[in-house]
Amino acid sequence: MPWSSWFGSSSSPDDQTPTTPPPPPAPKKPVSWESSLNKTDWEHYKEPRNWVPTLLVTTAALGLLQFYRSYLRRIPGTGHIQPGFFRRRSLLGKVTSVGDGDNFHLFHTPGGRLAGWGWLRKVPEGRKDAKGRTIPIRIAGIDAPEGAHFGRPSQPFAAEALSFLQSYINGRRVRARIYKRDQYDRVVATVYVRKPPFFFPRKDVGYEMLKRGLATTYEAKTGVEFGGPIAERRYRAAEQIAREKGRGMWAAEKGGLFGFGATKLESPREYKTRVKMEEEGTAKSVLKTVKKKVVS
Numbered sequence: 001m002p003w004s005s006w007f008g009s010s011s012s013p014d015d016q017t018p019t020t021p022p023p024p025p026a027p028k029k030p031v032s033w034e035s036s037l038n039k040t041d042w043e044h045y046k047e048p049r050n051w052v053p054t055l056l057v058t059t060a061a062l063g064l065l066q067f068y069r070s071y072l073r074r075i076p077g078t079g080h081i082q083p084g085f086f087r088r089r090s091l092l093g094k095v096t097s098v099g100d101g102d103n104f105h106l107f108h109t110p111g112g113r114l115a116g117w118g119w120l121r122k123v124p125e126g127r128k129d130a131k132g133r134t135i136p137i138r139i140a141g142i143d144a145p146e147g148a149h150f151g152r153p154s155q156p157f158a159a160e161a162l163s164f165l166q167s168y169i170n171g172r173r174v175r176a177r178i179y180k181r182d183q184y185d186r187v188v189a190t191v192y193v194r195k196p197p198f199f200f201p202r203k204d205v206g207y208e209m210l211k212r213g214l215a216t217t218y219e220a221k222t223g224v225e226f227g228g229p230i231a232e233r234r235y236r237a238a239e240q241i242a243r244e245k246g247r248g249m250w251a252a253e254k255g256g257l258f259g260f261g262a263t264k265l266e267s268p269r270e271y272k273t274r275v276k277m278e279e280e281g282t283a284k285s286v287l288k289t290v291k292k293k294v295v296s
Helices: 033-038 042-046 048-072 158-169 205-211 229-245 248-254 268-295
Strands: 090-100 103-108 135-139 173-181 187-193
Touching (some): 090 135, 090 158, 135 205, 158 205, 205 229, 229 248
Parallel strands (some): 135 187
Antiparallel strands (some): 090 173, 103 135, 173 187
16 A cells, blocks of 8 residues: 655656756846946936036036126236227226326236235336336317327317326226227227215216316317217217306417407317328428439
């Protein structure tokens, strides 16, 4: 009698169905370590918290850079002024020297005292210290009497105009609203300066000179710059009042008692035109004399 199995089935080995072994796993494609490093996990960027901070930091950095380039970068000379700045920007700086009755040199100090100029950052004193680091400024809309240059005699009131401008702005901080570059590589600008008491609005330097009869409105066929039609009307009105009251250079047209000795004023433009014609005439005369000597 067969013994029953304590641990398994009582069927015989012949009755058991043979089992098929599982197929071997497919061989994995080898992946280089370089490919695994260069693989981009795009799922990472679907979460805003993973890219928004980076975007904000980058935008802020670019904004600060643009702000610095537009408002805090110092401009050392005329050639460094971007064309887009004209008629859209103003320059704050210190006057280092006054060369004539209607032009001076400006050391640009962007940001003013808040940017450390004058207490953390040095501002040059005088023409020698500031040489090669300033912007030549031509005051817009006015023409002051011509001083003695290149052997030419000076006009009446040229010294008075120069003296006034020196006392009014030299060594002071001014703001220049820039318009264009002239043929002498100067920047044409309306210039403002604060005078005591300092809570009053800034003074328009060109307008103040016209009021005192120390300049005329600029005369030219083309290229005249006042800073707009409103400023032009204001300037011409100031000149007319000074002329009617005989202030400054206009006193010559009033003359003495009962108008005796009155003479018509030769404007700076008329003076320059006359001197130029005289010099051209002298040059032609000299050339003609030289030709005669050569022929003879």
